[in-house]
Amino acid sequence: MKLSDEERRTLDGESGVGAQKAMELLVALGKTFDAERLIGVRKAHVALSGQEGDTYWCELLVNGGAKCAVPPTTNPCWDVDGLTKVYDVTTYERDLALRTIDVYRRIGAKLTFCCTPGLGTNVPFFGENVAFSESSATPYVNSVIGARSNRESSISALAAAVIGKTPLYGYHLDENRRGEMLIDVEAEMKDSYDWGILGYCTGAIAGARNPVLRFKKPVRPSQEDFLYFGAEAATSGAVAMYHMVGLTPEAPTLNAAFGNRQAPAPESVITDKDLSETEQKLSASTGPINLVMLGCPHYTYDQILQIERYMNGRRVHSDVAFWVLAAADAAELASRSHVRSRLERLGVYIVPDTCIDEPCWKSFEGGLGVTDSPKCAYYRERRGQPFAIRRLADCVEAAVLGRIGR
Numbered sequence: 139m140k141l142s143d144e145e146r147r148t149l150d151g152e153s154g155v156g157a158q159k160a161m162e163l164l165v166a167l168g169k170t171f172d173a174e175r176l177i178g179v180r181k182a183h184v185a186l187s188g189q190e191g192d193t194y195w196c197e198l199l200v201n202g203g204a205k206c207a208v209p210p211t212t213n214p215c216w217d218v219d220g221l222t223k224v225y226d227v228t229t230y231e232r233d234l235a236l237r238t239i240d241v242y243r244r245i246g247a248k249l250t251f252c253c254t255p256g257l258g259t260n261v262p263f264f265g266e267n268v269a270f271s272e273s274s275a276t277p278y279v280n281s282v283i284g285a286r287s288n289r290e291s292s293i294s295a296l297a298a299a300v301i302g303k304t305p306l307y308g309y310h311l312d313e314n315r316r317g318e319m320l321i322d323v324e325a326e327m328k329d330s331y332d333w334g335i336l337g338y339c340t341g342a343i344a345g346a347r348n349p350v351l352r353f354k355k356p357v358r359p360s361q362e363d364f365l366y367f368g369a370e371a372a373t374s375g376a377v378a379m380y381h382m383v384g385l386t387p388e389a390p391t392l393n394a395a396f397g398n399r400q401a402p403a404p405e406s407v408i409t410d411k412d413l414s415e416t417e418q419k420l421s422a423s424t425g426p427i428n429l430v431m432l433g434c435p436h437y438t439y440d441q442i443l444q445i446e447r448y449m450n451g452r453r454v455h456s457d458v459a460f461w462v463l464a465a466a467d468a469a470e471l472a473s474r475s476h477v478r479s480r481l482e483r484l485g486v487y488i489v490p491d492t493c494i495d496e497p498c499w500k501s502f503e504g505g506l507g508v509t510d511s512p513k514c515a516y517y518r519e520r521r522g523q524p525f526a527i528r529r530l531a532d533c534v535e536a537a538v539l540g541r542i543g544r
Contacts, residue, residue: 156204168305341375433463454485455540
């Protein structure tokens with residue numbers, strides 16, 4: 139791997155121990171993937187988890203004098219001040235969250251605490267090289283915006299933010315962005331939920347390959363639809379880049395999606411029946427519930443408005459907690475418009491800066507939850523809470539009734 143004189147000096151420790159550690163990681167990563175050199179990045183996103191591993195890495199860098207050359211946006215930890223007034227956590231869990239927030243502040247990150255940076259807080263332009271971690275953010279910026287990022291970890295994304303560079307390999311190269319397999323979609327796409335289930339089906343088929351989707355019926359996906367598709371394709375598979383013919387910027391035509399080569403025959407056809415069977419396979423759970431959790435990825439303001447329409451003035455059942463995890467700007471807009479206060483009077487609570495995969499939610503473990511996101515269910519079930527997965531309207535009905543049916 140070729141390094142400039144300045145990069146070599148950083149690797150030798152002339153810019154401090156923290157920058158040296160970051161450069162060591164980037165060089166090791168580049169050598170692993172046969173990168174020719176490092177390239178500059180002006181945007182980065184770090185998927186901090188509020189857990190010990192990535193917090194330790196950030197402390198290692200900042201205690202060695204490192205500062206971010208490119209201030210990255212960050213994933214959520216959790217609303218320590220607000221949620222500890224509602225739910226019990228241990229002193230260790232609270233202190234770890236506070237450590238995480240403090241160390242990312244000291245290294246110079248933008249404390250956006252949001253898992254959807256490509257929608258507003260950190261939007262790259264077409265063709266721009268960036269370093270994004272977060273499983274829903276990477277496919278969005280690669281596929282929908284046409285920026286270029288590898289499927290970074292929080293560790294490598296933070297190293298790139300400190301140095302302002304990333305190794306030239308993977309999705310930064312034209313040849314790795316081409317479609318690798320074709321899926322025909324005959325299913326009807328009605329809302330973001332359908333796009334999420336379609337993404338889950340796609341990831342299970344594609345694995346780590348770049349899928350190309352060709353739709354048999356006219357579709358006009360919203361930014362939320364694209365986001366849900368990518369999040370779920372990265373949950374059931376490892377999709378970091380996809381193309382939708384006539385919809386995403388690097389796929390104006392079918393052949394263009396495959397790098398101006400002849401498209402292969404479809405490897406799979408996804409129908410309405412496939413979406414229905416996937417939903418049933420993901421969760422056949424029914425019965426009394428104790429939690430409705432929405433916002434994985436973070437809800438937008440438009441999605442919050444949808445909740446109010448479905449609630450239609452009804453109250454959440456007394457045995458159910460209803461939490462909506464939202465981007466900070468969406469939560470602020472909901473406050474300014476008084477949607478937030480109206481929903482709270484009905485028992486629906488909006489919280490920014492928070493992830494579904496955090497210890498503040500542990501009091502619900504053991505009971506049945508409901509969500510519109512297979513990704514949410516995947517992470518919560520690892521912590522001991524089964525989830526029923528339903529579209530938004532059904533989640534709201536379950537919240538009002540206190541139970542979920544088929």
